[in-house]
Amino acid sequence: MSASINGKPLTGRHVALMLAAFFGLMFAVNGAFVYFALGSFSGLSENDAYKRGLSYNEEIDHRARQLARGWQPALSFEQTAAAEGTIALSILDPDGRNIEDLDVVATIRRPVIDGTDQSVPLIYNEENYTAGITLMGSGQWDVSILAHGGGYEEPYRLDKRIWVK
Numbered sequence: 001m002s003a004s005i006n007g008k009p010l011t012g013r014h015v016a017l018m019l020a021a022f023f024g025l026m027f028a029v030n031g032a033f034v035y036f037a038l039g040s041f042s043g044l045s046e047n048d049a050y051k052r053g054l055s056y057n058e059e060i061d062h063r064a065r066q067l068a069r070g071w072q073p074a075l076s077f078e079q080t081a082a083a084e085g086t087i088a089l090s091i092l093d094p095d096g097r098n099i100e101d102l103d104v105v106a107t108i109r110r111p112v113i114d115g116t117d118q119s120v121p122l123i124y125n126e127e128n129y130t131a132g133i134t135l136m137g138s139g140q141w142d143v144s145i146l147a148h149g150g151g152y153e154e155p156y157r158l159d160k161r162i163w164v165k
Helices: 012-038 049-054 056-069
Strands: 072-081 084-092 102-109 118-124 129-134 139-149 152-164
Touching: 049 056, 056 152, 072 139, 072 152, 084 102, 084 118, 084 139, 084 152, 102 129
Parallel strands: none
Antiparallel strands: 072 084, 084 129, 102 118, 102 139, 118 129, 139 152
């Protein structure tokens, strides 16, 4: 059985050229994908993820020590303008009373964009610790609170994600 294209016979040479063209096109397209993938986001969101992974047991121990304090934290964010708002932190002791003698600092950063970090001290106002913040745009923001004092050497840490519309 023989095949022909427009009256011309289909030979092994034609089939080999078609296969070479097909796979050449596939290699060119995949090469373009690899080029653009390597030039975009690396997927690395932590500078030293390996060492942080090794210290995971220390994180678990730190969390257990925090829970042993019996503190009851509540963090809220109230948006007041396009990229502005107020962070309010309430920390209660095991008896339900406000803890007033803390030095509290909030670090606010974007989860995937470097260079937008900002630290803001929170001031106690007879009810809770507050600070007004101005962010560099809408979207997700991670808030990490460190509260020093309260009779403990180790700071109390609270992490929360907020959304700014």
